[in-house]
Amino acid sequence: MTDLGTPLDRALLAGPAPAVAPQLLNRLLVSHIGGDLVAGRITEVEAYTQDDPASHTFRGRTARNDVMFGPAGHLYVYLSYGIHFCANVVTGEVGRGEAVLLRALSIEAGIEHARRRRTGRPDRQLADGPGKLCAALGIDRDHDGIDALVPDGALTLLDDGVPPPDAPRVGPRIGITKGVDTPWRFRI
DNA sequence: AAAGAGATGGTCT
DNA sequence: GACCATCTCTTTT
Numbered sequence: 199m200t201d202l203g204t205p206l207d208r209a210l211l212a213g214p215a216p217a218v219a220p221q222l223l224n225r226l227l228v229s230h231i232g233g234d235l236v237a238g239r240i241t242e243v244e245a246y247t248q249d250d251p252a253s254h255t256f257r258g259r260t261a262r263n264d265v266m267f268g269p270a271g272h273l274y275v276y277l278s279y280g281i282h283f284c285a286n287v288v289t290g291e292v293g294r295g296e297a298v299l300l301r302a303l304s305i306e307a308g309i310e311h312a313r314r315r316r317t318g319r320p321d322r323q324l325a326d327g328p329g330k331l332c333a334a335l336g337i338d339r340d341h342d343g344i345d346a347l348v349p350d351g352a353l354t355l356l357d358d359g360v361p362p363p364d365a366p367r368v369g370p371r372i373g374i375t376k377g378v379d380t381p382w383r384f385r386i
Numbered sequence: 387a388a389a390g391a392g393a394t395g396g397t398c399t
Numbered sequence: 400g401a402c403c404a405t406c407t408c409t410t411t412t
Contacts (some may be wrong), residue, residue: 244404252404254397262397279405280395286404299404329405373404 202226202237202307203358205347211270211289215245215296218289220366220384222298226306226356227346231336234311238303238325238335239360242385244371246286248295252377255295267295271347271355275332275339282329285337287346287355301372302385303331311336 203226211218220243228237246253254263254276265274266288274286274297286297303325305312312324312334325331332338337353346355366384371377 246404254404257398260397276404277394277396279393279403281393282405284404301404327405371404375403 202228203356205349206271206355206357208269208271208347211287211347212291213289215247215289215298216382218287219243219245219298219382220368221362222287222300222355223362223366223384223386224360225362226358227300227303227331227335228354228356229308229335229337229352230350230354231341231352232311234308234336236308236311236335237306237356238312238331239306240300240302241304242300242302242383244299244301244384245289245382246297246299247290250377250380252371252374252380253296259295263295265343266297267293268343269345272343272345273341273353275337275342277339278329283332283338284328285332285341285353299328300331301328301383302326303334305334 222240222243225240226237248255255266270289272288278284286299288297290296316324325334346353368381369383371383
């Protein structure tokens with residue numbers, strides 16, 4: 199059991215992704231994958247909604263994006279560019295097809311395991327990108343669809359008492375070719 | 387410090 | 400068969 203905090207309330211995540219995204223900043227993502235505990239504080243996120251040309255759900259429901267249409271608080275994990283995994287927290291009402299991409303973490307616990315998974319990287323670069331944070335925490339396609347709001351799960355989103363920032367940095371999203379002007383990227 | 391290109395595989399047209 | 404919600408290494412300023 200982690201004494202790091204309590205799982206986030208599902209109702210908090212049931213709102214629209216652009217409203218939920220800044221609420222995820224400063225929360226902890228805890229991994230128990232492979233028997234090792236690694237915890238990171240979320241420092242950067244991006245929102246994706248169904249009527250958003252940059253979203254995987256823009257063209258409707260498919261086998262890959264099915265999880266995004268399910269309950270808030272589950273994780274949508276996919277393979278990016280054939281190489282890296284990216285992890286999202288599903289938000290909104292069931293059937294809406296939206297989520298928040300986790301873009302960066304600062305490692306707060308279990309850093310030795312993160313270093314082992316990211317050998318040769320300085321600590322600052324262990325989880326400063328969506329593919330890097332999945333590598334540091336051991337996240338892969340096995341974790342697509344899991345509920346991140348149950349205690350003692352493989353991956354859990356926790357509130358440890360640190361509030362989200364009053365005024366996060368806001369700007370356009372990164373690495374996309376459509377919807378490039380929508381300011382749905384939030385960071386500390 | 388910035389810019390460019392290759393790696394690599396699943397998903398969708 | 401094209402297109403990516405990326406990362407890393409190499410080359411150039």
